[in-house]
Amino acid sequence: AANFKISVERSGNLLTNFPRDIKVSPTRVETTKVSVLGCESICTLCSGTSPCAPCDCPVVNKMQAGSTSTFTLESRDRFGNKVFSGGKAFRAVMMKAIPEGKTGCYVSDGCVPASVEGELNDNKDGTYQVKLIGTVPGLYTLNITRGAVPIFGSPMSVLMSPGTASSAPDGSWFALDPVATAGSVKTFTIQSRDQFGNVLSKGNEQFVTQLIGT
Numbered sequence: 643a644a645n646f647k648i649s650v651e652r653s654g655n656l657l658t659n660f661p662r663d664i665k666v667s668p669t670r671v672e673t674t675k676v677s678v679l680g681c682e683s684i685c686t687l688c689s690g691t692s693p694c695a696p697c698d699c700p701v702v703n704k705m706q707a708g709s710t711s712t713f714t715l716e717s718r719d720r721f722g723n724k725v726f727s728g729g730k731a732f733r734a735v736m737m738k739a740i741p742e743g744k745t746g747c748y749v750s751d752g753c754v755p756a757s758v759e760g761e762l763n764d765n766k767d768g769t770y771q772v773k774l775i776g777t778v779p780g781l782y783t784l785n786i787t788r789g790a791v792p793i794f795g796s797p798m799s800v801l802m803s804p805g806t807a808s809s810a811p812d813g814s815w816f817a818l819d820p821v822a823t824a825g826s827v828k829t830f831t832i833q834s835r836d837q838f839g840n841v842l843s844k845g846n847e848q849f850v851t852q853l854i855g856t
Contacts, residue, residue, distance in 0.1 A: 671730055672720040676793040678702060678786070679714040679769070685795025696739075696783050696799035703798070707777050707836055708805040715762075715770040715786070715793065725768040732788045734760030734772050736800055739781040754778055760786075777838040779804050805836030807847040 649661035674687055681699035688694035705711045715732060717725040736758040738747040747753040756778035763771040772786075782800040786793045822828045832849055834842040 668723040668725045669719040669721070671717045671725050673788040673791040674794055675718040675720060675722060676715055676732070676788070677718075677795055678793075678798070679716045681795050681798075685798070687794050688792055688796060694797060696797045697795045698799045699795065702784060703800055705774065705776060705800055705802040706805055707779055707802055707838055707840055709775065711774045711800075713772055715772060717768045717770070727768055728764040728766040728770070730764075730770075730788060732762055732770055732772075732786060732793070734762065734774065734784065734786045736760070736774060736776065736782045736784045738778075739783045739799070754780065756780070756782075758782070774800075776802050777840075778802070779840050804840035804842050805838065807834040807842055808837040 646664050646666060647661040648664050650657045651660075677685070678699060678701055680701040681697065684699045685697035701713050702711065717730065719725055738753060738756050740747055741751060741753055744751055744753070747755045749755070756776065758774055758776040761773040763773075765771060774784075776782075779802050782802060784796070784798040784800050786796040786798070834847045836842065
């Protein structure tokens with residue numbers, strides 16, 4: 643799709659009113675040509691009946707619980723031309739990945755089932771903004787489809803980490819024996835958690851401890 647000039651000659655002479663400008667527009671959207679912006683050179687098209695290995699694209703492969711992850715879909719026709727009109731219905735669903743050697747994500751296997759439905763916004767210019775937000779850490783598989791047909795690069799791999807430390811009721815906590823002896827050191831451990839109760843595995847969180855008499 644582009645702008646061209648068309649010319650028509652007879653015996654080496656241009657016909658009247660030639661050359662003329664002509665604009666070739668994209669044809670309709672081809673779902674398998676739609677891609678996540680920034681993942682085109684990293685992912686491949688999933689084809690065939692066998693399950694495809696998820697694409698590991700830096701644009702979407704990392705999330706944090708409680709934080710919104712945003713990326714853009716770019717639509718194209720079957721020739722790879724960008725389409726500049728909207729109106730198409732895409733769906734983005736993120737499911738907990740099935741552990742290797744298992745048939746599903748089961749609590750008994752240590753896998754906490756979870757799913758996230760993405761929010762899609764049609765930008766009316768051939769691109770679509772996708773927003774995802776989850777609360778349960780772990781490895782997910784993201785499927786982006788239109789009419790059950792996957793886009794280019796789908797499925798995708800997403801690793802969700804816990805959020806930041808929180809003092810909310812479901813957040814950081816500690817166990818402390820209420821009895822202490824004057825002149826003796828009293829120690830206790832604070833287990834940092836995010837607002838959803840997910841355990842944090844990294845440090846650098848700051849807590850303030852005060853001993854106030856009553």
